[in-house]
Amino acid sequence: MNKLVTILRESRVARFLIPAGLILIVAGILFFVISLQSQNYLPTEATVLRVEEEEDASANGGTNSSEVTYHVDIKYTVDGKEYENDLGGVSKFEVGDKMKIFYNPENPAQITQSKSLIIPIAIIAAGIAALAGGIVSGVNAIKRYQRMQEQEKEWSHGN
Numbered sequence: 001m002n003k004l005v006t007i008l009r010e011s012r013v014a015r016f017l018i019p020a021g022l023i024l025i026v027a028g029i030l031f032f033v034i035s036l037q038s039q040n041y042l043p044t045e046a047t048v049l050r051v052e053e054e055e056d057a058s059a060n061g062g063t064n065s066s067e068v069t070y071h072v073d074i075k076y077t078v079d080g081k082e083y084e085n086d087l088g089g090v091s092k093f094e095v096g097d098k099m100k101i102f103y104n105p106e107n108p109a110q111i112t113q114s115k116s117l118i119i120p121i122a123i124i125a126a127g128i129a130a131l132a133g134g135i136v137s138g139v140n141a142i143k144r145y146q147r148m149q150e151q152e153k154e155w156s157h158g159n
Contacts, residue, residue, distance in 0.1 A: 006148065010141040017134030024127030032120035038112045041102035046076035046085075046111075048097045054088065076101060078108040085111055
């Protein structure tokens with residue numbers, strides 16, 4: 001039992017970083033695939049029709065704090081046809097404001113606000129860094145355990 005406890009204690013960083021890294025890599029890849037699908041979307045200008053405040057309340061250190069985001073209804077025109085859509089979790093806009101959106105040329109009702117691949121790439125990179133750190137930490141934990149075993153053998157032989 002002492003051997004298992006020692007191994008678990010020595011590998012705690014690796015036991016956190018390796019799964020966290022794998023989760024980040026998988027999430028980043030999924031987000032990347034989703035973002036790639038919008039790369040052929042075309043830009044257009046939309047007009048804000050309605051703004052509704054969304055309040056996301058969360059506990060923060062025992063006190064309640066809130067971060068305000070907005071839900072907006074927008075109108076835009078593609079090939080002479082008008083579309084209305086909504087966007088949630090956006091920064092503050094006023095009715096009548098113009099914003100740049102991107103629409104799917106095959107289905108103009110599908111829109112996005114950004115076509116950037118930077119965020120998914122950053123998530124994947126963070127996952128790779130965490131995974132590498134976990135592997136290094138695991139190897140170091142094994143080396144520490146082996147050194148401890150050698151030291152115990154020396155002590156038990158009276159050296």
